[in-house]
Amino acid sequence: xxxxxxxxxxxxxxxxxxxxxxxxxxxxxxxxxxxxxxxxxxxxxxxxxxxxxxxxxxxxxxxxxxxxxxxxxxxxxxxxxxxxxxxxxxxxxxxxxxxxxxxxxxxxxxxxxxxxxxxxxxxxxxxxxxxxxxxxxxxxxxxxxxxxxxxxxxxxxxxxxxxxxxxxxxxxxxxxxxxxxxxxxxxxxxxxxxxxxxxxxxxxxxxxxxxxxxxxxxxxxxxxxxxxxxxxxxxxxxxxxxxxxxxxxxxxxxxxxxxxxxxxxxxxxxxxxx
Numbered sequence: 001x002x003x004x005x006x007x008x009x010x011x012x013x014x015x016x017x018x019x020x021x022x023x024x025x026x027x028x029x030x031x032x033x034x035x036x037x038x039x040x041x042x043x044x045x046x047x048x049x050x051x052x053x054x055x056x057x058x059x060x061x062x063x064x065x066x067x068x069x070x071x072x073x074x075x076x077x078x079x080x081x082x083x084x085x086x087x088x089x090x091x092x093x094x095x096x097x098x099x100x101x102x103x104x105x106x107x108x109x110x111x112x113x114x115x116x117x118x119x120x121x122x123x124x125x126x127x128x129x130x131x132x133x134x135x136x137x138x139x140x141x142x143x144x145x146x147x148x149x150x151x152x153x154x155x156x157x158x159x160x161x162x163x164x165x166x167x168x169x170x171x172x173x174x175x176x177x178x179x180x181x182x183x184x185x186x187x188x189x190x191x192x193x194x195x196x197x198x199x200x201x202x203x204x205x206x207x208x209x210x211x212x213x214x215x216x217x218x219x220x221x222x223x224x225x226x227x228x229x230x231x232x233x234x235x236x237x238x239x240x241x242x243x244x245x246x247x248x249x250x251x252x253x254x255x256x257x258x259x260x261x262x263x264x265x266x267x268x269x270x271x272x273x274x
Contacts, residue, residue, distance in 0.1 A: 102196035
């Protein structure tokens with residue numbers, strides 16, 4: 001604003017000098033002085049304008065430096081967060097991949113969205129060939145495998161468990177499956193996570209224990225039947241022995257014979273009681 005006022009004053013002063021001399025057509029010393037004053041005023045205005053522009057550029061440079069610093073800080077923060085996320089993802093993936101359990105994720109329509117290495121090793125399938133396709137295991141025709149329960153489409157988050165005997169790369173194996181529905185913030189079903197644990201050895205042990213128990217119960221029943229049969233078979237002749245001994249004691253016997261017959265009867269009654 002001051003530069004504009006100085007310029008106007010200088011031009012006005014120069015113009016008055018020129019007019020007062022009346023020498024617009026024939027310039028003289030005064031006219032030249034007015035022109036010089038006007039030129040100086042223009043130069044002064046230019047210098048002041050340049051200075052203001054330089055000052056504005058300095059302000060803008062400072063603002064740009066501040067914005068640049070903030071952007072660099074933001075970029076460093078984002079990069080650190082990305083590194084933290086990558087490290088967390090690597091840890092999570094390492095935990096999942098090192099698990100011996102089969103872990104898969106399915107979309108609501110049954111297509112696989114994730115499989116771990118244990119799944120690929122167990123069923124001899126490549127990950128890229130499994131993703132996007134449905135997983136239909138081959139169950140043993142003679143073993144009683146459970147049917148996978150249907151996951152509700154509501155807001156329930158119950159874990160569903162079932163056992164299946166499935167064909168794998170290593171033959172028929174028993175798996176205990178646990179399905180867990182995954183829902184978004186609106187409660188809608190987005191995926192189903194299934195974890196399968198190989199329980200073949202445990203199943204075989206249970207079957208062996210069940211078979212041993214059945215054999216023990218069968219042996220116990222056989223023993224009971226044998227004892228009942230033997231008891232019946234012994235009781236019948238023993239009653240005959242006791243009865244005939246009683247008849248013998250009713251006859252004329254010497255004291256020694258009577259003693260022997262009495263001992264026989266008492267022994268028979270003792271055996272009958274047992």
